[in-house]
Amino acid sequence: MNSIGNIKPFLQKVIRSGVGRWRFFAATLGLLVALVIILLSLQLYLNFNQLLHGKANESETAEFLVISKEVTAENQSKKNESYFLPEEIALLGKQPFADRVGEISSTNFIVTISSFSNAFPFYTDAYFESVPDEFIDIKTEDWSWKQGQVNIPVIIPSFFLELYNTGMAMSQENLPRLSLEALQAIPLRVNIKHSGGTAEFVAHVAGTTDRLNSVLVPEAFMQYANKAYGYQESKPPTRLVLKTLDAADPALQSFLVANSYTTNSDKTKLNKARIIVNWIAGVVGIIGLIMLLFGMLVFTLFIQLTIAASRMDIVLLQTLGASPRQLSGYLMGMFMPVYGAMVMIALLVLSVLQYGIHQLLLQKQLLVSPWLSVYTLAAAALWLLLIWFVNKRTITNYLKAG
Amino acid sequence: MPQKILLRLNNNNPCNNKTNAICKRVALCFSIHQLTTGLIFPLFMQLHLQHIIPFPLRDRLASRHSDIWGREMLWSAGDKVQIIAPSGTGKTTLVHVLWNLRHDYAGTMQYDGTEVRQISPVRLAEMRQQELAVVFQDLRLFPKLTGRENIELKRNMSRKPFCSSRDVEHMAERLGVANVLHQTANTCSYGEQQRIAIIRALVQPFSWLIMDEPFSHLDKQNTAIASQLITEACHARGAGFVLTDLDGNTTLICNKTFQL
Known part of the structure; x- marks a missing residue:
């Protein structure tokens, strides 16, 4: 039918x-x-x-943005306003574009780095920062530190080495150019000044990174050193590292603007x-x-x-x-x-x-x-x-x- | 399906014991036919008119007698009903009411206990393919289709046609229209169209054949042949018919006659 x-x-x-x-x-x-x-x-x-x-x-990796609070003419004298409060960190972590948020801890003491060798003399004031290991893209067994260990692995920004090789070494006749392997072989004297005197460590470069523009040390060392040598109580972080799958997400840009945060990355410009x-x-x-x-x-x-x-x-x-x-x-x-x-x-x-x-x-x-x-x-x-x-x-x- | 038919027979059919036994045998035959052919044979469908008064005729009916309008009628399986209806008494109106084409009347009309207004379009189409056949007074052929196409359209509406093309040819030959089947309907004479419309009604299964002056343009010989064909078709199906006629001079044998 x-x-x-x-x-x-x-x-x-x-x-x-x-x-x-x-x-x-x-x-x-x-x-x-x-x-x-x-x-x-x-x-x-x-x-x-x-x-x-x-x-x-x-690149088989997510993108990492370093976020800090904007320094303006109004707040430049108020250092306290540079800190990220726990609730601000939590709020950032809850955003849909945020995969993980890590705090960048910095030294709470005075550090100087100098050379052991007279053939390669240098001396500089410095500071260290640390982030949780998951935000670090250098995978090496060297990247660890235990209490009592004199050697400290450090990670430096790639452009440090590039600047040295293309600028510094070329401008001074007695300075050699350095490959990464050569740089990793050079021991560096690290002096930490504290109320009880000076502590000496030996640092060596474990690798270079494009991800974070800072001199990084293992988090374990940072926690120990801030506790042992810090001249004041540890403070909240002033910089955060944000792991995101899409740095060009317009929502990310809106969030940064709305909270007066800045990022050192131009990745967000894609948005x-x-x-x-x-x-x-x-x-x-x-x-x-x-x-x-x-x-x-x-x-x-x-x-x-x-x-x-x-x-x-x-x-x-x-x-x-x-x-x-x-x-x-x-x-x-x-x-x-x-x-x-x-x-x-x-x-x-x-x-x-x-x-x-x-x-x-x-x-x-x-x-x-x-x-x-x-x-x-x-x-x-x-x-x-x-x-x-x-x-x-x-x-x-x-x-x-x- | 056979069980359903027998159940309906036991519950609804007002046959007495003797006729009941005959009815049961007929039902069994049709059930076997159903099983072998896959066709659904509608059996013992009742037409039940309850005090129907068409609104356009209401005033006229107040001043005259009618056997149909305003009365209760129960026509059962196999009834051969003749309705004698002079012009203006609502003959075509009655056919349209029976065919469920118009509802502008008081009272109710039932097919097998179901009020026709309640029947869904799908069910109504099914009934018009399997249980009810019609010859309209105005014939209602498709003018641009040939005579054969008009018949084939109706024959093929069911998935499994009840009649074969050969049956159609045979009927056309008997009615003398085989030679015009290839012509479009609008080029045939009214008498030829009337015979084509009769064949179209007879190519399907039905338990009721409703006819509105089906022989009005036929000569005596063709009327006799058409009557014979209709009688055979009704007999083969165990079906009844309702025939409206102007004067009652029909060659069809009827067992119930009413004045409209």
């Missing part, structure tokens, strides 16, 4: 399209363009995100480009959406026109016993293949565009997938489902009214 197949040839003769061929073609083209635009805006948005996250994936891309994708998407809604409205009207044009015949079919399922099945069959073809053409066009974008960006050393995103495919399927539902509803309502 209710099979459409047997009566389809007769229905094709009885139920005519209520719309002229050219008008139907123009509307189909309009709806197709709208579909391409909306799916393209989605695909471009996804491409941009892939570029951002692709970069993070390339401006991202906001612009989001904005463009959003505007294009909205235009596409509006076109799509109008297109769907036009097609809904086409269905109504078709039913209206064949109303007498449809009523007679119902009178003779054609079931609602047979009639709606036939009417759906008049339009759904058009929508199906539209989706196929739109996806084909987008696939070609996406491959072109992939090739173009490849020349600029940027990698996006040559294939359409699964989200774009899902959006196309969702649209097909939506228009099926809208059409079904329109046809059912109009058949009832008939």
Whole structure:
């Protein structure tokens, strides 16, 4: 019962399209363009995100930002305002962009570093900082310290060595240039002045890092030394290290501005480009959406026109016993293949565009997938489902009214 | 399904003991037919008219007698009902009420105990494919379809057609319209269209055939052939019919006659 197949040839003769061929073609083209635009805006948005996250994936690491409080003309004399209070640290840690937050502890005593060798003489006042080990990207067995140990491993910023080799060593005839291995072999005398006198340690460079611009020592040493030699009680941190999966997250930038925090990284600048891309994708998407809604409205009207044009015949079919399922099945069959073809053409066009974008960006050393995103495919399927539902509803309502 | 039919038979059919036994045998035959062909044979469907008065006829009916309007009628399986209806008495209105095309009346109309207004469009379509057949006075053919297409459209509405194309050809030959089946309906004479409409009604299963002046444009010979075809079709299905007629001079054998 209710099979459409047997009566389809007769229905094709009885139920005519209520719309002229050219008008139907123009509307189909309009709806197709709208579909391409909306799916393209989605695909471009996804491409941009892939570029951002692709970069993070390339380095196989999250990004680390050092955050401190802004120094302004008003607060520059108030040192206490530079400290991060526990609740401020907790608040930062709760933000969606924050993966982990670490405190950067600094020395609470006077440190000097000097050379053991007369061939390589130097002397400088210094300070150390420490962070939890998970924020350090130097994986070496040297990176540890126990009480009683004279040797202290230190990590220095990469640019220290670079500055020395390209500036300092080149400007003074008697200074040699140093490789990292050579630098690691040089012992450094560390003197810590405290109320009871001076404590002497021997430091050596365990590695260099781009992540944190500071001279780092193991956290265990920092805790011990601050307790043993500190001239005042330890204070809250003035700098925090933030581990985030997306340094370009606009929410991160907003949070920093809202709390008058600064970061030494330019990674957050990407967010401006991202906001612009989001904005463009959003505007294009909205235009596409509006076109799509109008297109769907036009097609809904086409269905109504078709039913209206064949109303007498449809009523007679119902009178003779054609079931609602047979009639709606036939009417759906008049339009759904058009929508199906539209989706196929739109996806084909987008696939070609996406491959072109992939090739173009490849020349600029940027990698996006040559294939359409699964989200774009899902959006196309969702649209097909939506228009099926809208059409079904329109046809059912109009058949009832008939 | 066979159990359901027998249950309905026991509960609803007002047959006496003798006819009940016959009915049961017929039901069994049709049940076997159902099992072998997959067709659902609607059996013993009752038409129940309860005090129906169409609103447009209300004033006129106040001043004259009618056997149908305002009365209670229970027509059971196999009844052959003739309704003699002079012009203006609501003959076509009655057919439309029976066919569930209009509801502008007081009273109720029931198919097998179900008020027709309560029947869903899906169920109604199912009934019109399996349980009820009709020949309208105005025929209601699709003018741009050929005679054959008009019949085939109806024949193929069910997934498993009740009649074969050969049966259609056979009926068309008997009624003398085989040679015009290829013509569009609007190019056929009214008499030819009427015979095509009769064939269209007979290609489906039914337990009631409702006819509104089906022979009005047929000569005596074709009327006799059409009557014979209808009688055979009703007999084969165990079905009844409701025939409206202007003067009662029908060649169909009826067991109930009413004045509208």
